[in-house]
Structures are given as C-alpha cells and as structure tokens.
Amino acid sequence: MSARVRAAGVVLAMCWIGAVHASSRALDASPGAPARLAETGLYAAGSSGPAAPGVRSFTPQYPLWSDGAAKSRWIYLPPGTSIDTTDPANWIFPVGTRFWKEFRFKGRKVETRFIWRAAPEQWVFASYAWNAGGTDAVLAPADGVPGAADIAPGRSHTIPGTGDCQACHGTRHPGPLGFNALQLSTDRDPQAIHGEPLAADSITLATLAAERRLSPARPEWIAAPPRIRTDNPRTRAVLGYFAANCGTCHNHNGDLTYRGPSLKHNDLGDGDAVARALLAQATTWQVPGRPDGSTRMLDAFTPDASAILVRMRSRQPSTQMPPLGTVMRDEEAIAAVTAWLGDLKR
Amino acid sequence: MKHNRKTTTVVVLGMAVFSAAMLRAVGQTGQDPAPSAQQKSARVERGAHLVKTMGCNDCHTPWKLGPRGPEPDMTRALTGHPQEMVMPPPPPAVGPWVWHGAATNTAFAGPWGVSFTKNLTPDPETGLGRWTEEMFVAAMRTGRDQGKGRPIKPPMPVQIIAALPDEDIKSIFAYLQSLAPVKNKVPETIDPEEKR
Numbered sequence: 001m002s003a004r005v006r007a008a009g010v011v012l013a014m015c016w017i018g019a020v021h022a023s024s025r026a027l028d029a030s031p032g033a034p035a036r037l038a039e040t041g042l043y044a045a046g047s048s049g050p051a052a053p054g055v056r057s058f059t060p061q062y063p064l065w066s067d068g069a070a071k072s073r074w075i076y077l078p079p080g081t082s083i084d085t086t087d088p089a090n091w092i093f094p095v096g097t098r099f100w101k102e103f104r105f106k107g108r109k110v111e112t113r114f115i116w117r118a119a120p121e122q123w124v125f126a127s128y129a130w131n132a133g134g135t136d137a138v139l140a141p142a143d144g145v146p147g148a149a150d151i152a153p154g155r156s157h158t159i160p161g162t163g164d165c166q167a168c169h170g171t172r173h174p175g176p177l178g179f180n181a182l183q184l185s186t187d188r189d190p191q192a193i194h195g196e197p198l199a200a201d202s203i204t205l206a207t208l209a210a211e212r213r214l215s216p217a218r219p220e221w222i223a224a225p226p227r228i229r230t231d232n233p234r235t236r237a238v239l240g241y242f243a244a245n246c247g248t249c250h251n252h253n254g255d256l257t258y259r260g261p262s263l264k265h266n267d268l269g270d271g272d273a274v275a276r277a278l279l280a281q282a283t284t285w286q287v288p289g290r291p292d293g294s295t296r297m298l299d300a301f302t303p304d305a306s307a308i309l310v311r312m313r314s315r316q317p318s319t320q321m322p323p324l325g326t327v328m329r330d331e332e333a334i335a336a337v338t339a340w341l342g343d344l345k346r
Numbered sequence: 347m348k349h350n351r352k353t354t355t356v357v358v359l360g361m362a363v364f365s366a367a368m369l370r371a372v373g374q375t376g377q378d379p380a381p382s383a384q385q386k387s388a389r390v391e392r393g394a395h396l397v398k399t400m401g402c403n404d405c406h407t408p409w410k411l412g413p414r415g416p417e418p419d420m421t422r423a424l425t426g427h428p429q430e431m432v433m434p435p436p437p438p439a440v441g442p443w444v445w446h447g448a449a450t451n452t453a454f455a456g457p458w459g460v461s462f463t464k465n466l467t468p469d470p471e472t473g474l475g476r477w478t479e480e481m482f483v484a485a486m487r488t489g490r491d492q493g494k495g496r497p498i499k500p501p502m503p504v505q506i507i508a509a510l511p512d513e514d515i516k517s518i519f520a521y522l523q524s525l526a527p528v529k530n531k532v533p534e535t536i537d538p539e540e541k542r
Contacts, residue, residue, distance in 0.1 A: 163487065163488045163489070164488070166484075166487075166488065167484070167488045167490055167493060167494050168494070172480070249494045249495075254478060254480075255481070255492075255493075255494060256481070256492050256494060256495070257476040257477060257481070257492065285534060286534065288536075314537075316537035316538070316539075317496060317497050317537060318459065318496040318497070318499070318534070318535045318536070318537045319496075319537055323490070323491075323494070323495050323496050323497075324490070
C-alpha cells in the first residue's frame with residue numbers, strides 16, 4: 001500500500017470518526033458548564049490557584065493510569081451536606097458537589113476535568129484546556145481536543161469529548177470514579193502501582209467521618225479501614241490497580257454484559273478469592289492466534305493466554321484495555337501483573 | 347367523613363412517597379420506568395419500521411445472489427456475518443481501492459482493520475440477548491461497544507443513528523429483542539496490522 005493511499009485511508013477513517021463525534025457533540029452537550037475553569041469555583045476569585053475555600057484535595061491510593069500524567073484532584077462539598085453512603089458501592093453526592101482533576105505532562109498543565117452535580121438529575125461533565133503559559137483554561141469543545149500535548153514520539157494526549165466522559169462516568173451511577181471507601185482508606189497500600197504520597201491536606205475516610213460528611217456515618221470504616229485482604233502484597237497492589245482501571249466497567253452493576261468476577265472497589269475484600277476467580281474465568285474475547293475457548297482472564301502457566309495481560313499490552317483500538325483514555329502502555333503495571341502471575345503458579 | 351379524610355390523606359401521602367421514590371430511582375440510575383405493554387408494542391412496531399427503512403439489513407443480514415440479483419437473505423435476517431464464512435486475509439489496497447467488502451456485505455476491510463457485522467438477534471451468547479436497552483442507547487450515542495468498550499468500526503453509520511431521539515433508538519432495540527434468537531458467532535473485529 002503506498003503512503004498516499006494509506007494517507008487517504010486514514011483521512012477516510014478520520015472523517016468517519018469525525019462524523020460520529022460531531023453527531024455526539026450535538027446530543028451530549030453539557031449544559032451549564034462555565035466557559036472558563038476560573039468560573040467553576042476551583043480557585044479563589046480572580047486567580048488560577050490556590051484552591052478556593054471549601055475546595056479540598058484528595059489522593060486515591062490506586063491512581064487511574066493516564067499515560068504517566070501527573071495529576072491533582074479536588075472536591076467541593078456544599079457546607080452542611082453529607083455523602084449518602086447507604087450503598088457503600090455507589091455513594092450519592094449532594095447537589096452542588098464538584099470534582100476537579102488536573103492533568104500535567106512534562107510539567108505543563110494540559111487540562112482540568114470537571115464533574116458537577118448541578119441538580120438532582122443533572123451531572124455536568126466538562127474539561128478545560130490550559131493555555132501554553134498555564135495561566136488560564138477554557139472549556140474544551142464537546143468533541144474533545146486531539147493532540148493537546150505530545151507525550152511520546154508519535155503519541156499525544158487527547159482531551160476527551162463529553163461522549164467519552166459519559167462512557168466512563170455517566171450511566172447508571174453518574175459521578176466520580178476515584179472517590180470511594182477503598183480509594184480514601186487510611187490503610188493505604190505501600191506497593192500501589194503509581195501510588196502517590198498522601199499530601200498533608202488531602203482528605204481521607206477519617207477526615208470525612210470526623211467532619212460528619214458520611215451518612216450513615218460508617219464507623220466500621222474507621223475501626224477497620226477498607227483494604228484488599230491477602231497475604232500477598234502483590235495481589236493487593238494488582239487488584240487495587242484493577243479496581244481503578246477495570247472495575248468501573250467490569251462489575252456486576254449491569255453496565256456491561258461482563259460475567260467475570262467483579263473488580264469494583266467494594267467487591268475486592270477477599271483478594272485471594274478474586275484472584276482464583278480471575279484464573280478460572282473464560283472470556284468471550286479470545287487472544288488472537290490461540291484456540292477458540294482457551295482464553296482465560298488470567299492464565300498463570302501461559303501468561304500470553306491471559307486476556308487481561310494481552311489487552312493491557314495492546315494499544316490497538318479494538319484490543320486495548322482500558323479502551324479509552326490512554327494511548328501508552330503502562331509498563332510498570334504490565335511488569336507487576338506478569339510477576340504476580342508467577343506468584344499465582346505456586 | 348372523618349374516616350374518608352383519613353383515607354384520602356393516607357392515599358395522598360402514599361402516592362407522594364411512591365413518586366419521590368420513583369424520582370429518586372430515576373435520578374440515580376438514569377433509567378426510565380418500565381414501559382407499559384402498549385408502549386412496548388408501539389415501540390416494536392416503530393422499531394420494525396426504522397430497521398427496515400434505515401438500512402440495517404444492508405449489512406447485518408447476509409446477502410445472496412437471487413433471481414433478480416443480489417438481495418438480503420431474509421432467512422438469516424439480522425444475524426450478522428455468517429460464522430461458517432471464514433474470511434481470508436483481505437486483498438491489499440491498490441490505488442483508490444482503500445476498502446473491500448465481502449460478497450455477503452457482512453465483512454469489511456479498510457484502514458480501520460477488518461470489521462464484521464454483529465448478530466442483532468437476542469441470542470444470549472452470540473447476539474444482543476444480554477444487552478440492556480441502556481447499553482444499546484449508550485452504544486449508539488457514544489459509538490462504543492455497549493456504550494463503554496471498543497470503538498464501533500466502519501461502515502456502521504453510528505452517526506446517523508445517534509441523531510435519532512432516544513425513543514427511536516429504544517424502539518429499534520425493542521424490535522431487535524422481539525426477534526427469534528439465532529445462534530451465530532460473529533468473529534471479533536481485527537485491528538490494523540494485527541495478524542490472526
């Protein structure tokens with residue numbers, strides 16, 4: 001295939017993708033997202049930092065892989081409100097709650113994502129693109145911004161469109177993904193993959209409990225902070241990684257037709273049981289080149305037949321996992337899962 | 347009279363609590379209340395019309411050569427690429443011929459790799475039998491499998507279906523779910539440069 005023909009083909013595919021995005025733009029607009037980040041309440045009036053009063057930082061113990069971006073996260077809970085923790089798996093945030101996540105590549109602020117429960121039945125999802133000087137950020141187009149930052153040769157970061165925001169955040173239980181009991185537990189995993197130190201001003205489960213921000217209060221989370229129980233520290237770290245990177249979709253909430261073990265944060269209490277279930281689970285998706293029906297989610301004796309590992313290694317659009325939000329393989333996580341499979345042989 | 351007033355109060359309060367519970371459920375899950383039998387029937391009828399007129403059979407029903415030329419084989423309606431038809435590697439792209447289609451119009455090769463049309467019947471293992479209406483609507487809106495997964499590849503005209511109102515997309519789903527399930531395992535899509 002000549003370079004010209006290949007280029008024409010790519011243009012054709014891009015046109016198709018563009019048409020899809022243009023269409024979803026009309027339907028997925030986020031009414032109510034302010035035009036500038038400075039208007040969302042993140043910063044004190046008239047500034048681009050530090051955070052406004054009432055805006056608190058938090059640091060999930062198992063970060064989502066975002067192609068190596070450095071990230072900062074904040075939450076604002078309206079005064080006098082609390083988070084409904086009746087269902088520990090799906091916290092309900094009070095109207096007025098706002099979340100922000102700032103992404104930096106090579107030290108430069110690139111985008112800040114914004115999630116806002118604007119009304120009882122309205123969540124606003126938006127992203128703000130920073131200018132080159134890092135002095136101001138404006139609302140990104142609803143179909144996203146490809147090429148927002150070069151992150152590796154031939155690879156660039158895309159600011160997601162609202163369709164992709166909603167693909168992860170928006171259906172049955174709209175809201176944030178990294179703000180839950182496991183992620184905010186005070187029993188933090190010292191081997192968490194890409195784990196970040198807990199800043200002194202970061203809120204935790206203990207902070208939320210002390211400030212009476214949980215309803216019901218859940219004293220059991222203070223007496224015995226949530227953790228993935230196992231004697232193998234690698235099991236804990238890898239399952240924590242899966243909670244952040246896979247469990248949002250691969251659970252039993254009914255978001256997908258998925259039938260494997262739930263990887264949602266609140267379903268990982270018995271880490272060894274989850275590991276055994278992953279080893280036993282056949283998958284619909286088959287590893288290319290292997291006999292039909294032989295693929296398992298994890299295969300300790302034949303790692304290359306492990307769907308999870310093969311899909312983590314891929315960055316082909318139909319194969320890669322997670323399927324969106326990343327264009328770079330997470331080599332540290334791949335190494336950790338590979339080493340963990342060695343443990344599971346024993 | 348006193349008794350009636352008390353009864354009325356209880357009924358009104360009960361309705362208020364029920365309505366509040368329904369609103370809360372809808373608000374938290376994004377799901378609509380279940381449609382009535384009449385709504386279901388109307389949706390199936392509307393969905394049948396949309397499927398017929400929007401060209402779903404053009405690709406999701408394998409084509410055959412009939413007495414008047416190529417035509418969709420309606421004995422296999424909406425079952426997707428036939429599982430017994432194992433496709434050889436696609437021919438190389440030459441000049442302006444950058445994509446190719448199978449004789450059945452159910453497999454396509456191009457810069458996006460190779461795509462096979464899905465079995466849209468409600469077979470639980472090989473079709474849409476385990477899909478929910480919510481997944482179907484999300485898939486059409488986001489252009490992603492089940493609304494969350496891999497991108498749905500060309501030539502599926504997601505952009506056209508995404509322009510429909512929710513009610514029409516739900517109608518299409520209702521019609522597809524009303525079909526008899528047919529077991530037909532369609533191959534996985536193939537990314538460019540991947541050898542299988």
